[in-house]
Amino acid sequence: MTTTSINTNTFKDKLNFPLIKKNISVLQINLGKRCNLACTHCHVEASPKRTEELSPQICEQLIALIYKFPEIQTVDLTGGAPEMNYGFKPLVEAAKSTGKQVIVRSNLTIYFADGFGDLPEYCAKHQVRVVASMPCYLADNVDKMRGTGVFDSSIKALQWLNQLGYSKNPNLILDLVYNPPLPANEKFSLAPEQTNLEQDYKMFLQEHFDIVFNNLFTITNLPVGRTKMHLERKKLHTSYLQFLESHFNHSTVEHLMCRDELSIDYLGNVYDCDFNQMMNLPAKTANGESLTVAKLLEFGSLNLINEIQTANYCYGCTAGCGSSCGGALL
Ligand code: SF4
Numbered sequence: 001m002t003t004t005s006i007n008t009n010t011f012k013d014k015l016n017f018p019l020i021k022k023n024i025s026v027l028q029i030n031l032g033k034r035c036n037l038a039c040t041h042c043h044v045e046a047s048p049k050r051t052e053e054l055s056p057q058i059c060e061q062l063i064a065l066i067y068k069f070p071e072i073q074t075v076d077l078t079g080g081a082p083e084m085n086y087g088f089k090p091l092v093e094a095a096k097s098t099g100k101q102v103i104v105r106s107n108l109t110i111y112f113a114d115g116f117g118d119l120p121e122y123c124a125k126h127q128v129r130v131v132a133s134m135p136c137y138l139a140d141n142v143d144k145m146r147g148t149g150v151f152d153s154s155i156k157a158l159q160w161l162n163q164l165g166y167s168k169n170p171n172l173i174l175d176l177v178y179n180p181p182l183p184a185n186e187k188f189s190l191a192p193e194q195t196n197l198e199q200d201y202k203m204f205l206q207e208h209f210d211i212v213f214n215n216l217f218t219i220t221n222l223p224v225g226r227t228k229m230h231l232e233r234k235k236l237h238t239s240y241l242q243f244l245e246s247h248f249n250h251s252t253v254e255h256l257m258c259r260d261e262l263s264i265d266y267l268g269n270v271y272d273c274d275f276n277q278m279m280n281l282p283a284k285t286a287n288g289e290s291l292t293v294a295k296l297l298e299f300g301s302l303n304l305i306n307e308i309q310t311a312n313y314c315y316g317c318t319a320g321c322g323s324s325c326g327g328a329l330l
């Protein structure tokens, strides 16, 4: 049995008040589940075999949304490998033409796949902020999580980005993402302190590969997607949730990423965050209706959600120093 003694209301009970949206300033778009990799911890369960991706019709609606709402300050493109979708470049260009920050969550190895070799220059030209997965600075650990050869390709890609000015030119930001390894037993731990780990990464990558980058983001493994499947296989799902709950830190709540973002799936449905998207927990209006990009355009407002939908995996965002797509919260 893999059911948990922590039910999905517990997180809500723990907060003891409704988790309310602030004004929306971040649009995170998940362009689909297609990826050239199939990492063991992937919460999207992405792989080269997945075919679900953004259609031209939804892409057009998203571009209209980007133009319509100046309060969107950041457009955050994720996937799968978002660069594999034809909508990647049109979305980048729409967002940049309206003065927004654009983030691409890149696995870096995509630069070496057939047909994608222009991406580093393209991202530099459009000043796209690259947030790149690098779960460890040691090759064995990265290859174990992400596939053979991924570490070497990632190193080459980072050197390429540096040559183009990333992390040297103030307009070309390059951030790395650390995920802890998936637990093999009940000796759970949270990610190491972000600032200290960033220093370790910087020293190691500079010394061994002459690589520089801006920020390291530590992200907790939430029990979602392949991480959840792994925990269930190991019969660790319940104890991992209890571990996360036992590290609940109320000070993180104010800063949770779901407070000011909308997460959009490849079909144009709206969620409070990418984790809720993967767990099929759509955002709801005060009337209990679900939202789509088409409805946001029709109503002329991004601020239609009152209470954020939560579940037990939310404990991953509130444990210790907290966790988000932008790293620790505190
Ligand atoms: S973690 Fe990222 S790179 Fe790995 S399979 Fe998932 S989407 Fe692809």
Ligand code: SF4
Pocket: 256, 257, 258, 259, 272, 273, 274, 275, 276, 308, 309, 310, 311, 313, 314, 315, 317, 318
């Ligand atoms: S998973 Fe995290 S970001 Fe998503 S709704 Fe829960 S607390 Fe918010």
